[in-house]
Amino acid sequence: MWRFLGRRFVQMLITLLLFQAVTYFLIDAQPGDIADLLTLDPNIPPAERERLRAQLGLDRPPAERFITYIGNFYRGNLGVSFQEYPRPVIDIIKERLPRTVVLFLTASILSFWTGFVTGKILAWRRGGWIEYASTITGVTLYTVFTPWFALMMIWLFAVALNWLPAGKFLDPLKWLDAPISANAVFARMIWSSFFALVIVFVGFWFSNRVPRRQRLVLRAASLLVPLVGMLLYWRLSGLGFYAWDIARHLILPVLTVTLIAYGGTMLLTRTSMLETLREDYVLTARAKGLPDKVVRDKHVARNALLPVWTGLVFSLGNSVSGGIITETIFSWPGIGLTLLNSALVADIPVAMGTLTVVGVMTLISHLIADIGYAFLDPRIRYH
Template sequence: MSIALFILRRLARGVFTILFAVTVTFLLLRLLPGDPALAVASPNMTDQAREALLTQYGLDRPLFIQYFLYLGQLLQGNLGTSFTQSIPVVDVLMQRLPWTLLLTVTSLVLTIVIGIPLGVLAASHKHRFLDRLVQVFGVTGQSLFVPSVGIVLLFVFGLNLRWFPIGGAYDEGAYGMQWYGSVLSHLVLPAISLTLIQLGSYVLTMRATLIEALGEDYITLAKAKGVPPRTILWKHAVRNAMLPAITLIGLQLGFVVGGAVLTETVFAYPGIGRGIYEAVTQLDFPVLQGAFLLLAVTVVIANMLTDIAYGFLDPRVRTS
C-alpha cells in the first residue's frame, strides 16, 4: 500500500470516528436526568418568555432536528452558546484549554523522562531485585484510581505538610515572576497524580519491548564483535525498543485526557475537565458537547498521527 493511500485511509477512519463521537455525545447528553430548559429559563419568567427562550436555543424542536441543526453549526465552526454563561462555547473552551494542555503535556513529559530509564533499568537487570521492584511499581501504578491518588496527595502534601496549594491554578494577586512560581506550585500535585496513573503501563511496555530487543540476533552479533555493553543497550536495543513505546504515547492520550478530567475535578484545576464537571451539574449541554468534541478530536488526531508515524517507521504496518 502506498503512503498516500495509507494516510487517506487513516484520515477517513478519523473523520468517521469523530462523527460517531459527536453523535453518541449528542444522544447521551439528552439522556441525562433533568430538564435543560431549567438552565436557560428563570422560574420567574412568563410562559411566553420561556417559550421564546427555548425557541432561541432550539430546545423546543424534535431531537433529530436538533441533531442536524447541531451538525450544521459544527460545519460552520459554531459550537453554540453556553446556557449558564451566555457566551460562545468556543470562548469558554479557549479560557480553559491552556490549563489542560499545561497539565497533560507536563504529565506526558514526566512519564517519558521517568518511564524510559525505569524500563531500561528493569530490562537490563532481568529477574533480579531491581527488575522485580520496578515490576511491582508498574503493576501498582496500573491499578491506581485517579481520585484516590489525588485525594492522598492533597491530604499528605497539601493539608498536612502544606508544601503545595490544594486547589486552583495560581494565587490571586500574583504577578510577574511570582505568578509563574504560583502556577508551578499549583501544577505539581495534579501533574504528579496524572503521571503516576499512566507511568506503570509505560514502564512495563518499555521493559517488555527492550527484553525482546536484547534477545535479537543483531544484539548477539554485536556482543560477538566486542561492542561495549552500554553501547549495545542504548544505541542498538533501546533505539529499536522505542518504537512500540512511542506508539503507546499516542494510544494512551485518550487515557490521559480521561485522567485529566478526574484530576482537574479533584484539584479544582480550571481546565476543560473541571469545566465538564461544572457543565454536568448545570446541564449546560452546549459546553458539554463542545468539550467532548474537542477531547474526541484531540484523541483521534493523536492516534491518527501515531498510526501515520508508525507507518513511516515500519512499512509492515502499511501492508497489514
C-alpha cells in the same frame, strides 16, 4: 505517504461525524433539559420556560437540532453555552483547553521519559532488589485508585509537609494587583516553554551530527541558552513572580499524573524490552562485541519502543477527557472539569464542544501514532 494521509483524513472526518452523532443523541437523551433546571422557580412563569426552551432551540426535534448543530460546527460556530448564556462555546474551550493540555502534556512526556528510561534499565539488569522494588512500585502506581492517590498526595505535600499548594491554578492573594490576567501569563508560559523546548530539541538533534568533543558543549549550550533566556525573559517582563505562582501550582497535579502514568509506561517498557532481548539479532549484536550500551539503546530499546509509543500517543489523546478526576480534585480549571459540569446540567453545546475536542485529539493522536511507527520502525511503510 500523502495518499495515505489523504485517505486517513477522510476516515477521520467520517469517524468524527459518527462520534458527534452518537454523543449528541446520548446527551440529548438525558431526561429533562436545562430549561427545566434554569426555570425551576415558582416566580418564573411557565411561559418563560417555553420561551427559554425556544430560545435555546430545545423545542425542535433532536434530529433537526443535530443537523443545525453539525452545520454550524463545520462552519466554525460551536454555539453558545446554555448555562453561561450567551457566552460562545469556543471562548470557553479556548480558555480551558491550554490548561488541560499543559498539565497532561507535561505529565505524559515526563512519565514517558522516566518510565521508558527506568523500564529499559530494569529490563537490562534483571534480578536485583531494585527490579523487584521498582516492579512493585510500578504495579502499585498503575493500579492505584486515582482519587485516593491524588488526595493522599495533597495530604502529604500540601497539608503534612506544607511544601506545595493544595490545588487550584494560582494563589489569589498574589494576584490582587497583577497587571495582566492569569490566562495571559499562562499563554506566555506556554510559548516561552515551547520555544525553549524547540531550542533544546534542535540543539540535541544537531549534537548527534557533530564530532564527539563538540557534542557535550553543544548539548550544554542547548540546555543553558533556553534556561538563561527564560530566566531573563521572565525577569525583564516583571511577570516572573506570577509565572512562578502558576508553575508552583502545577507541580503537584503534574507529579500526581506523572506518577500514575509512570507505572504503566515503566512496566510496558520493561516487558517490551524483555521480549526484544530474546530476539536473535540482539544475540548477534552481542556476539559482534558491541558495547552493552549500544546493544541496549540502539538494538533493543528502539524496537521495544513501538508499544510504548502507542501508549504515549493514545494517552495524549485521552488526557483531555481523562483529566476529569484530577482536575476536580486539584481544582484545576481545565476541559475535563468543564465537560463534567456541562454534562451534568445538559449544557449540550459545551458538552458537545468538549467531547468534540476529545474526539479530534484522539483521532489526531492515532494519526500521529501511525506516522510515528514509520519513523521508529523502518519496516513499516504506508501506501
